[in-house]
Amino acid sequence: MNSVAYVTVDVFTSERFSGNQLAVIPDARGLTDAQMQNIAAEFRYSEVTFLLPPQDRANTAQVRIFTPAMEIPFAGHPNVGTAFVLGRQNEIFGRPAGDVLRFEEKAGLVEAALTRDAEGHVIGAGIFAPQPLSLGPQVDSETIARCTSIEVAAISLATHAPVIASVGLPFAVAELADLETLGKACPNTAAFAEAGRRYSPEDGQFALFLYVRQPENPWALRARMFAPLDNVIEDPATGSASGALGALLTSVVPDTDAIVEITIEQGVEMARRSVIGVTAVKSNGQVQSVRIAGQCAAVMSGSILL
Incomplete structure (x- = not known):
């Protein structure tokens, strides 16, 4: 693999160049842990997400989340932004993304539901926290x-x-x-x-x-x-x-x-x-x-x- 595609979004805002920046790697197959960490450090956003095929095909994807310094088990804006990206591209690993996505993460299973405007365009998402308080x-x-x-x-x-x-x-x-x-x-x-x-x-x-x-x-x-x-x-x-x-x-x-x-x-x-x-x-x-x-x-x- 000589290159890998990325998408960036601003999360928790409807306006570009505000909110929280997120980079999403929609297909991270072939990347090593060290490469993921280096990419996250290069972006220097709060987090970068890396998508891999799910271990259970009933789920949408395995999602790994890296800050500039380390991998973390869960975060809010990476899940909302990742769901938004998948909703806009309509598929993941050759399968339809759907309006309800299930992400396998180190903290557990995270369910995300897309939100749409009156014309049906994806404008955001909502997620449920994977663990109780x-x-x-x-x-x-x-x-x-x-x-x-x-x-x-x-x-x-x-x-x-x-x-x-x-x-x-x-x-x-x-x-x-x-x-x-x-x-x-x-x-x-x-x-x-x-x-x-x-x-x-x-x-x-x-x-x-x-x-x-x-x-x-x-x-x-x-x-x-x-x-x-x-x-x-x-x-x-x-x-x-x-x-x-x-x-x-x-x-x-x-x-x-x-x-x-x-x-x-x-x-x-x-x-x-x-x-x-x-x-x-x-x-x-x-x-x-x-x-x-x-x-x-x-x-x-x-x-x-x-």
Whole structure:
């Protein structure tokens, strides 16, 4: 193989050159793990997806997700963007893609459903998180403050303490008191490395998702995500973190049964505004499902020389 085709899309936006960039390799057969990692490092997007034939033909494809530094088990915007790409090309490995796609990933099976406009054109997708909400240790406010160069007093404990949360990929999640503080947040790599050793001793990774509730609507949020240890200083849209946050906020709703719809705006400070829709369903006191959805815009296509 001398070259491999790629497509790029902007995810969680309907406008080109905003949202979160994603590169998709629609046919990664023949690529080694090292080549996949090198390609992801070359793009320097938050993630690149590589598609392989599924192990189970009942599924659509095996999807591997790489950041510039490592392979990860699950992420939100790569799944939404990959589904969008396959929906627009209508087939994968010689088979029709269909409107419901099933991706085999390290975190489990991810189901994606295409969304279309009134004329039937594919405009985005929604996915279900592959794992139920799991909570790790609480993170002390001083660590959050050091990691983001903010004052401890700006961290809100009204709804929950800062905590590691995951629906397939773990993030430290913390609420801030106001948008001004959110806008001033700046990652301190040394503090992130210390937090990684303390809270993620197995791999040393520590990613942080900060958010603020809009006063006029508590289910409309603004967020920022920092992962400097993964060579992602800031991410313009983080579906996996949004899903974890949506599940966490739904879990603390006092009702035992609820359907919570959350809109998360991210990437504003990077001039790449993204809009992420999260729907969490709670039944008998437990969060049963988390859906992460958004629109996409096609940007580029070409080939990579190997």
